[in-house]
Amino acid sequence: MPRTSDLYVIALGSNVRHARHGGPERVLQAAVAALAQAGLGVEAMAPVIRSAPLGPSLRRYANGAVLVRSDLLPPAMLGLLKSIEREFGRRGGKRWGSRVLDLDIVLWGGGEWRSVGLCVPHASFRLRDFVLRPVAALVPNWRDPRTGFSIKQLHSRLTRSLRAPREPRPGA
Numbered sequence: 001m002p003r004t005s006d007l008y009v010i011a012l013g014s015n016v017r018h019a020r021h022g023g024p025e026r027v028l029q030a031a032v033a034a035l036a037q038a039g040l041g042v043e044a045m046a047p048v049i050r051s052a053p054l055g056p057s058l059r060r061y062a063n064g065a066v067l068v069r070s071d072l073l074p075p076a077m078l079g080l081l082k083s084i085e086r087e088f089g090r091r092g093g094k095r096w097g098s099r100v101l102d103l104d105i106v107l108w109g110g111g112e113w114r115s116v117g118l119c120v121p122h123a124s125f126r127l128r129d130f131v132l133r134p135v136a137a138l139v140p141n142w143r144d145p146r147t148g149f150s151i152k153q154l155h156s157r158l159t160r161s162l163r164a165p166r167e168p169r170p171g172a
Helices: 024-037 074-087 129-138 151-163
Strands: 007-014 041-045 049-051 061-069 102-108 113-115 118-120
Touching: 007 024, 007 129, 024 041, 024 061, 024 074, 049 129, 061 129, 074 102, 074 113, 074 118, 102 118, 102 129, 129 151
Parallel strands: none
Antiparallel strands: 007 061, 007 102, 041 061, 049 061, 113 118
């Protein structure tokens, strides 16, 4: 049984076809294989979901999450993920633009990590259904080190807030 500090939850996203791997869902499958080839122990993968894009991109995303085991500390893990993104053809560009592959550290068994350019847990994961839904399917009982809520509870709170009717603004 691995130590919990060896475990990471990595979010995956794609909304661009890859010349070799195919459409976004196949890109995510190939990315999981690349994580394993890079020496990460792939423990489990959440079902892939489809989601609407944030920002300027018009193409829908395939999103997923994977539980991996590694001895890497978060900065080294981030470096590995960025390297895999580049291998898949990811280039810098517009924030929230189309991308062949996006890999993010969402959670780390060691709790929290803060350094220049890296915040674990991911700064916005609690606000994004396209992250929380696959993560909740993967590790529903994992506790967010900042709030103490389980991932299942965070997802439930988020989906309730997304369904809540909006109060009309005065004068509207």
